[in-house]
Amino acid sequence: MIRLAQVSKDYIGASTFRALKDVNLHVARGEAVAVTGPSGSGKTTLLHLMGLIHQPTTGRIEIDGRDTSQMSDNERSGVRGRSIGFVFQAFHLVPHLTVLENASLPLLYLGMPHRERVVRATACLERVGLGHRLHRLPREISGGESQRAAIARALAADPPVILADEPTGNLDASNSGRIIEDLFALHAGGKTLVVITHDNAIADRFPRRIRIFDGNVEGGAA
Numbered sequence: 001m002i003r004l005a006q007v008s009k010d011y012i013g014a015s016t017f018r019a020l021k022d023v024n025l026h027v028a029r030g031e032a033v034a035v036t037g038p039s040g041s042g043k044t045t046l047l048h049l050m051g052l053i054h055q056p057t058t059g060r061i062e063i064d065g066r067d068t069s070q071m072s073d074n075e076r077s078g079v080r081g082r083s084i085g086f087v088f089q090a091f092h093l094v095p096h097l098t099v100l101e102n103a104s105l106p107l108l109y110l111g112m113p114h115r116e117r118v119v120r121a122t123a124c125l126e127r128v129g130l131g132h133r134l135h136r137l138p139r140e141i142s143g144g145e146s147q148r149a150a151i152a153r154a155l156a157a158d159p160p161v162i163l164a165d166e167p168t169g170n171l172d173a174s175n176s177g178r179i180i181e182d183l184f185a186l187h188a189g190g191k192t193l194v195v196i197t198h199d200n201a202i203a204d205r206f207p208r209r210i211r212i213f214d215g216n217v218e219g220g221a222a
Helices: 043-050 073-083 099-103 105-109 114-127 143-155 173-188
Strands: 002-012 016-027 032-036 058-063 084-088 161-165 192-196 208-213 216-218
Touching (some): 016 043, 016 058, 032 043, 043 161, 043 192, 073 084, 084 143, 099 105, 099 114, 099 143, 105 114, 105 143, 143 173, 161 173
Parallel strands (some): 032 208, 084 161
Antiparallel strands (some): 002 016, 002 058, 208 216
16 A cells, blocks of 8 residues: 655755655554654655655655556646545644634545535534534644544545554543544454554554654565
């Protein structure tokens, strides 16, 4: 489903910093993969490259067999919008929009009619147990509910891939457990799941684990 071939990523400031170094990685359709490593090792950079948020400095990224290296920005955005759902540690809910409006945002960007957006987003929110919070603002719900709303937003376009960056990092143990169960339920339903986590107890539950250290990836081959 996702393949990185000899991918490196440089950040250029006063000097050039190579965040990832000649990464070869294959994530098959339907896999569940944990990504671990120390702070600053390149985990988030890897996830952003896999999700086509950033472009590699060198190398090639394929999504579902399609080489994205020669695509235009609009083409990459289209692949990202249809194929990839993101869940972030900081939730990134728009504060002045309701939970339902937040969950439907990806569908708005895809040009879906309003009535269909409402039906689809409502179904996703009910799936994560937030059917009773549709018209609340983010400040009116808990941290755990906010993360579940973010998961519903990631699901709205029904992407085959879910990428999650420390999705439990801002939550207590109880809510963390609920979020991980929600993500594993998505995997059981056929989604390809890649989760960055610093929690070894969570990582150990995944059938496959990738480790990053100093921009180098261990366990990239499926």
